[in-house]
Amino acid sequence: MIPLVDVKAQYAPLIPALKERIGEVVESGRFILGPNVAAFEQETAAYLGVPATIGVANGTDALVLALDAMGIGEGDEVICPSFTFYATPEAIVRRGATPVFADIDGATLNLDPEDVARRITPRTKAIMPVHLFGRPAPLPELAGLEVPIVEDAAQAFGAEGVAQTGVTSTFSFFPTKNLFGLGDGGLVAATDEEVADRVRLLRFHGSRDKVDFELVGYNSRLDEIQAAALRLFLPNLSGWNQARREAAARYAELGLGEICELPADDGRHVYHMYVVRSSHRDRIAAALTAAEISCAFYYVTPMHLQPAMRFLGWEPGSLPETERAASENLAIPMWAGLDESTQERIASVMRQALARSAA
Secondary structure, X not given: OEOOOOHHHHHHHHHHHHHHHHHHHHHHOOOEOOHXXXXXXXXXXHHHOOOEEEEEOOHXXXXXXXXXXXXXXXXXXXXXXXXXXXXXXXXXXXXXXXXEEEOEOOOOOOEOHHHHHHOOOOXXXXXXXXXXXXXXXXXXXXXXXXXXXXXXXOOOOOOOOOOOOOOEEEEEOOOOOOOOOOOOOEEEEEOOHHHHHHHHXXXXXXXXXXXXXXOOOOEOOOEHXXXXXXXXXXXXXXXXXXXXXXXXXXXXXXXXXXXXXXXXXXXXXXXXXXXXXXXXXXXXXXXXXXXXXXOEOOOOOOHHHOHHHHHHOOOOOOOHHHHHHHHHEEEEOOOOOOOHHHHHHHHHHHHHHHHHHHO
């Protein structure tokens, strides 16, 4: 079976070093907010080119903490895409704010700045673009709308320009991500020191010292074992992302563009997932599954039509590009280290699926 993502293929060469790092944490007896977390925050801030990063428990908490630190809550609106994972609007609702969905650009699957502009009201307090599948959203155009930006960068660690525009940017270290942990983990990057300090307070019950509590906060901290593993993986990230770009280029060279719509060219894309589009995706997916090749459809029910978001009053047809993408997208195998022979097999099965139907 060819998996959609082969996480172990990436970290297998690092297992001896990984065991050593974890052993050091166990021997130290420091498991919460210890030296590895502090060092990882310094290293990721340098990597991303931001003043500060703050390690938290997971990517969803990162979104909630970022919004809270920016003072966004009840009565406020945050514009975001509907073609995204549920955590994006969920975090907005958890803060008591209202997610306002905007349509996407059909070529990039990221927010359409023109549609975002049409949805700005006096209650709009932030725009939350998602760097979907590893492709950076159109940040310069969104920044030109003069509304604070919270970047949902869960799928795009290492992509060029990410975290440079938003007041805050959030990341997930879920094991399938480009930079991944050994379980859950997350990060908030901040371009504003005051906001960064507020996130630090919020992640630990609003306290600096366990004695005085300045804010009503959360219990959301990146643990030492995860930080130790992430510190080992971070220096490999640029190479892993380049390997993903090379695999994406091979898919194009193998002629997939003749049978489906490939991701638009973008040298900044880090291909968290490799997602094509086709009106025949069900036929292609059935052929892949029969050949023991994993594939997936993403966000088949977009967020504006999810049961939990019905209270917002959106109807089918409200976001045409989003709904079309939901009906056509197909993710095929992608990871750092995906070899050419495996890609040739995948491409062959996809071509044969459409050839048989045409006959």
